[in-house]
Amino acid sequence: MTPDTGRPATEVTGGAELTELTGGAEVSEDREDGEAREAREDREDRDATGHHEASEDLAAPHNLDGPGTQDAPDSPATLEIVEYTDPLCPWAWGSEPVFRRLRAALAGDDRIRWRRVYCILFDHDDDPAPDPAAETAWYARYVEDISAHTHAPRALRLSRVAASSWPASLVAKAAEAQGTEVADRVLRRLRESVFVLGEPADTPESALAAVTGVPGLDADRLAVDAASPEVLAQVRADHAEARRPVAEVLSVHGGDSPHPGAAKETPDGQHRYALPTLLVRTAAGHRVVPGWRPYEEYVAAVTELSRRLLPAPTTPRPESPARPALGSTPLPPATALTRYRTLTDPERTQLTDATPWPPPGAVRMDTANGPLWLHPDEAAVHPATAPSPPAAPR
Numbered sequence: 001m002t003p004d005t006g007r008p009a010t011e012v013t014g015g016a017e018l019t020e021l022t023g024g025a026e027v028s029e030d031r032e033d034g035e036a037r038e039a040r041e042d043r044e045d046r047d048a049t050g051h052h053e054a055s056e057d058l059a060a061p062h063n064l065d066g067p068g069t070q071d072a073p074d075s076p077a078t079l080e081i082v083e084y085t086d087p088l089c090p091w092a093w094g095s096e097p098v099f100r101r102l103r104a105a106l107a108g109d110d111r112i113r114w115r116r117v118y119c120i121l122f123d124h125d126d127d128p129a130p131d132p133a134a135e136t137a138w139y140a141r142y143v144e145d146i147s148a149h150t151h152a153p154r155a156l157r158l159s160r161v162a163a164s165s166w167p168a169s170l171v172a173k174a175a176e177a178q179g180t181e182v183a184d185r186v187l188r189r190l191r192e193s194v195f196v197l198g199e200p201a202d203t204p205e206s207a208l209a210a211v212t213g214v215p216g217l218d219a220d221r222l223a224v225d226a227a228s229p230e231v232l233a234q235v236r237a238d239h240a241e242a243r244r245p246v247a248e249v250l251s252v253h254g255g256d257s258p259h260p261g262a263a264k265e266t267p268d269g270q271h272r273y274a275l276p277t278l279l280v281r282t283a284a285g286h287r288v289v290p291g292w293r294p295y296e297e298y299v300a301a302v303t304e305l306s307r308r309l310l311p312a313p314t315t316p317r318p319e320s321p322a323r324p325a326l327g328s329t330p331l332p333p334a335t336a337l338t339r340y341r342t343l344t345d346p347e348r349t350q351l352t353d354a355t356p357w358p359p360p361g362a363v364r365m366d367t368a369n370g371p372l373w374l375h376p377d378e379a380a381v382h383p384a385t386a387p388s389p390p391a392a393p394r
Helices: 034-042 090-094 096-106 132-150 168-178 180-195 204-210 219-226 229-242 295-305 333-340 345-351
Strands: 079-085 113-116 278-282 286-289 342-344 364-367 370-374
Touching: 079 096, 090 096, 090 132, 090 180, 090 229, 096 113, 096 295, 096 345, 113 168, 113 229, 168 204, 168 219, 168 229, 168 333, 180 204, 204 219, 219 229, 278 295, 286 295, 333 345, 342 345, 345 370
Parallel strands: 079 113
Antiparallel strands: 079 278, 278 286, 342 370, 364 370
């Protein structure tokens, strides 16, 4: 049994069955193509490399300014970063500190575009687990093993293995229409549903409930958009794109990552990207950084493609001599918590300066692998800490 795919989902949007909404499209991967196989393959691929040079340019790169467009970069200086991910993937959750830092380092430059592709880790037509309790126990241990590498929080108790990634992916994709900041915060809440709360956002209702109170979010619009044929088509396109990996990830060599990121074989003999993977590209070529990697490897991929798009240099702090010279300027703790709303300990190390922690008013929520720090305004609405509504009178 593997958690790469879950039990069949019955509803995705508006009461319609997912199999109906996907029009019967062939989008399945068998359970052996799951994270159990990833764990086994990762052990075999410890000699993986971090990034590779393309032998040819990519055709029809996507324009990050609008989902699903196929505009090529308008100049060699234009950089596109494609993040292959899933809201419920533990390795993607563990990569949040370096991805947040990289996004901050590259922010404000309109020549740089970042796009997320939702790959559907838990697909809707996987075989149901014969013993759901045993599967959940196994998966909880698997997440524990991953968090030992990433130092990311994990839930004190996992209620179940996610049945499907479709509902969370539809909500995350729909949120993009409301702007980058809202979309980032919605995706973060969906990740926290499983890795902080232990309740995967694997139904339409739970995915929408997980994002309650996100600042700037129009919840009614989100519910309508997530149920729309247009957003479904975008996620179906993401699913298909994730199964057309660049050649370099088919065989990954070198490196010490516990999750090197070689592409995963699908039942039909094709492959999909391992999660997460960043594909960095310009009109002149591309680099791919698969699996779980240090920040320096992502900076190197950007540097190799266009030195004109380097993150602004910063002076390393004496307290952190290993911090690379390229990156976003570290923020005061209070500023970082205001900007990001929640921070893990690895994130505060990556994103904040050396001033004392925690900032005034920060709310600490303990998990099975370190705390999650919440801004007080976030704590007032976050499902993990917000007061429960009073019970209805009988």
